[in-house]
Amino acid sequence: MSSADLAQSIGRELPYLRRYARALTGSQTAGDNYAAATLEAILTDRSVIEGESDMRIGLFRTFHAIWQSSGQPVENSLGDSREARAQAHLRGLTPNSREALLLKTIEELRYDQIARVMQIEQPEAEELIQIALNEMGRAIRGKVMIIEDETIIAMDLKGIVQTMGHEVTGVARTHTAAVELGAAKRPDLILADIQLADGSSGIDAVNDLMGTLGDVPVIFITAFPERLLTGDRPEPAFLISKPYSEEQVRSAVSQAMFFASTEGMDA
Template identity: 85%
Template sequence: MSSADLAQSIGRELPFLRRYARALTGTQSAGDNYAAATLEAILSDRSTAEGASDIRVGLFKTFHAIWQSSGQPVEQGEGSAREARAQAYLKSLTPNSREALLLRTIEEFRYDQIAEIMQVSREEAEELVQIALNEMSQTLRGRVMVIEDETIIAMDLKGIVQAMGHEVTGVARTHTAAVELGRDVRPDMILADIQLADGSSGIDAVNELLGELGDLPVIFITAFPERLLTGDRPEPAFLISKPYSEEQVRSAVSQGMFFASTEGLDV
């Protein structure tokens, strides 16, 4: 493969590597730093990507080699109580289980591909995913606000979140309704669509809420995730593609709760 072809192939997959890295670390900056380190490694030795079964697997495999060698699951900020709590939660999990879960549910890799990326057996990859689902579903409970203008989708999301044991504070269909709902009952997490019923933006609604409520994990749902994963501006750490599966929502919500403040959460 020529250098130009390799660059083009990696470029197509890079937004999704960023999504994965951000979900692992809980922040845009930390996730993007890992993604950048991955690209640097491939530039230094392109065989790290080309030696895999396909370029996408090779890209994520290179990332994992760096991730495992760093030993730092989240970005360390001076005096950040939230990050310290996240570290404590993550250390209680079975090693590599979150990684396997995200690769399976969010990035939709097959188990044989996960095994290749993480350098484990297929059986171990399957076991790690199941362990993660069990461990993460039993840890945190919180309040989730849903911003979604399509009634069927809103009810589906509400049902999934409630089945996980979380409280849904309400469903908002517009920017104005979202802000009012957030002011009435402060959520621990926001699950938001990008385009709302009145033509307003879910991103704008979330930004206004974060300005008033402070830092909260937000999961955006969009049919075009690559448009929000360019690295050029503040972007979401958690992102689900439409159409989504119940497994994807459950995984993203679990990841987000791990990086939420524990104040008000049942641990």
């Protein structure tokens, strides 16, 4: 493969690697640093992706080699920040289980692909995913706000969140309603669509909420993921494409809760 073809092939998969890295670290900066290190490794030695016909798998496999060797998912300089506290909690989980779960639910890789990425056997990949679901499902309970203008989808999301043991603070269908709801009852997590009922933007609603609520984790669930995978502005750690599966929502909610402040939440 020529250098130009390699660059084009990697470019097509890079937004998804960045999405995965952000979800894994809970930080756009830390995630992008790992993605950049992955690209540097490939530029230094192209053999790290040779022998893999699927560029996404080769790219993710290279990332995982770096991730496993680093030993620290977020910079030590974080001190007592939200991400540092969350990472301390995450280190109590079974090693590699959360990585396998993210690859399955957020990136929608097959079990055999996950095994290739993580360089393990397929039965081990399947076991790790089940372990992660069990461990993270028991971990944290909190308050979730839903911003969604389609009633059926909003009720579906509400049902999934409630069966996980979380409290739903309410459902907002417009920008104005979202800001009012957030002010009335502070959520620990926000689930948001991009396009709202009155033509307003869910992204703008979330940005306004961040101005008053501070650093609250956000999961965007949208039919237009490309609008948030540009790298031109702050991006959410969790981004799920419509149509979504219940497994995807449960996984993202469980993991995003790790990056929420534990204040006012039951562990």
